[in-house]
Amino acid sequence: MNLQDTFSKVNKASRSLALLTEDKINKTLDDLAQLTWENIPEILAANEKDLARMDPEDPKYDRLKLTQARIEAIAADILNVVKLPSPLNRTLSEKSLENGLKLTKVSVPLGVIGIIYEARPNVTFDVFSLCLKSGNSLVLKGGSDAHDSNTAIVKLIHQVLEKNEIDPNIVALLPPDREATAEMLQAVDYIDIIIPRGSQGLINFVRNNSKVPVIETGAGIVHTYLDKSGDIEKAAKIVTNAKTRRVSVCNALDCLVIHQDKLEDLPKIAKSLGEKQVKVFADKPAYEVLKESYPKALLFEAEDEHFGTEFLAMTMSIKTVPSMESALEHIAKHSSKHSEAIVAEDQAALDIFLKSVDAAAVYANTSTAFTDGAQFGLGAEIGISTQKLHARGPMALEELTSYKWIIRGDGHIRD
Template sequence: MGRLTDIFQSVREASRTLAFCDEAKINEVLCAVADATEAQAAQILAENEKDLAKMDRANPKYDRLKLTEERIHDIVQGIRNVALLPSPIGRILGENVRPNGMKLMKVSVPFGVIGMIYEARPNVTLDVFSLCFKSGNACLLKGGSDADCSNRAIVAVIHAVLEQQGLNRDIVVLLPPDHDSTAELLNARGYVDLLIPRGGRGLIDFVRQNATIPVIETGAGVCHTYFDKAGDLAKGTAIIKNAKTRRVSVCNALDCVLVHQDRLADVPALCDGLQQSKVVIYADAATFGRLQAVYPSDLLVHATDESYGTEFLDYKMAIKIVSGPEEAVNHIGKYGSGHSECIVTEDSTAAGYFMKAVDAACVYVNVPTSFTDGGEFGLGAEIGISTQKLHARGPMGLEELNTYKWIIRGDGQIRI
């Protein structure tokens, strides 16, 4: 037995109590957590400052780690939005009556215990709790050491509310931030029903390769925008700037722009606004030649093969000229991560081809990839962006945190 076995067992037992917690009570608790988080914002921010003091400001993770009053307000609003959403539990997904009179129903139910491994993102702590609690799941949280003070302050607020509401505080447990805890969680068979890693490619690959329990891959986003021959220049410029500079440290941020060869002359205009944010451009030969006279030389670099397929999570972006939609799709197929891809075009044929040919969780036409987000999709919040095809794909909200079971009712029938 591992040192965390007793904790795993207590969370498993707590998860069973949620089956008897009705929707009204769940919503009441969520609203109470939102209120308490807002009331304790100063304490949470003080603990967050301790974490920030240990991280280099130049680290791309710094922005993810940083909490502000505005960000806490947004997180709290997300919790309240989740409370307003209909419960995913107990939905009848299908039903029929067999010739022998047996009545079958396919009913949505929680997974039970969801394990979450994530990096320096304290907002995830509240997002995961609210979504898991609303969907009837207990959660085991394994945050990174970079955000441990922030995470513990947040979980303390949640625990206080649960106890005030007469609920088992082990509905949510934050594990120690060390590597041994990760190893035990990856192998918590019989205690954890589903494991979700949320972070960079290295974390996701490690979890997938070492876990002995089911895993849903989320997070890693190598996102492209293809500016087509029939692309509107004003739309393209705004979309590229928003997708790249809105928040560079998130998985839906733009990493590579593909431009139709007939629109090479428009590359400087498409990059207009990027230099104010000091975006480094890794340009192929044709793009480099076009930008050399107009883009700051210290921000312009010759692209290599490694420039494509990189999730920069920084003020960096690659550009490549392509012959048309087919080459753009092939490039995305080779270097993309199945997260979010965009085409800017006024040609319905090109848009239709792109939507059908691109293999990604979210495919956009004339809209930036920055919209890949549970809140923007009307899900209240998200537990992550799934880049795989099994069970869930794209932003994972409440419905994706339920599975189903069959309920069979009869009157003494026997099988011959």
């Protein structure tokens, strides 16, 4: 397979985006939201074909599944992006030199963005709305699990682009096979940045094999540490929400790290987890405390493999520690640098945790479920970056831009 012609068309089309007005971009997105509402039955029918090929017990099933409510929420998110100010052509800084040259630093698109993602058809809508608003063209490489859904969605996007007289080549959906992924990772002459969204295995593969620069997003191995000063009622609510609100997302809790002085309160914290049928892998001290109160069919002794695992299911682990230092050490060893939280009332403990933990989002007395572009007031997100170069945390419009220097003179030459 040779996809260079596709890449070339997307790259060429990206240059036309620079001349689009903000009004035209907003009208296009508004039209897409409307067309999405009108075509909910068609989108759901395509999604049903994808769902029929996947085991409902697969952790990715919930990510793949679209419902009328979810599609309506997606359309609402598109309209939220319309309301956001454009991130383009903003003057970031300016100055005049002694020789009379005038320098202006201006925000510009990244160019051509490649997205490699698994069973998440909502990503197709999200990344398009963000990329169009930020002036970027888009190469999409979805997985075979969601190919029917993605195809239906991209068809709607192309209809809207043509209606608004925008080159539809600004968006291309590649075949779902591995050969397309391999070509995409080598497309240095056409694609400016690649963002993988999915499992740690996918992210590692892209990072290790791509010649195109990569922004790592997605995999969340998430901890909440209950300090010896933590409030039990707060802890119970936070842990339950972080674990059970939606288990298939990357901000869901994977491991409760508990100070040994709080072990006697563990049954209270775990009560609602048991009611919601959460499977727990507890280390020996936690297991001994829980074995009389937690549902026996859901409680197991933890092995090493249960720490540092992103479960993406109604499953979590519990680690007992003797001190804050031990908690920090455990988190540093197993964290994916996505989202980490502490429950504590002691201000010194809060300060140490917030300063010491290396993650894109660090929480105090709050559920990690808030790591999300919309929750942060950014509109939809293209992903959550877990690295430190260019962007970190939820990536929205501002993070999809770079900048260039504009220098104005009047016949200046350098000595």
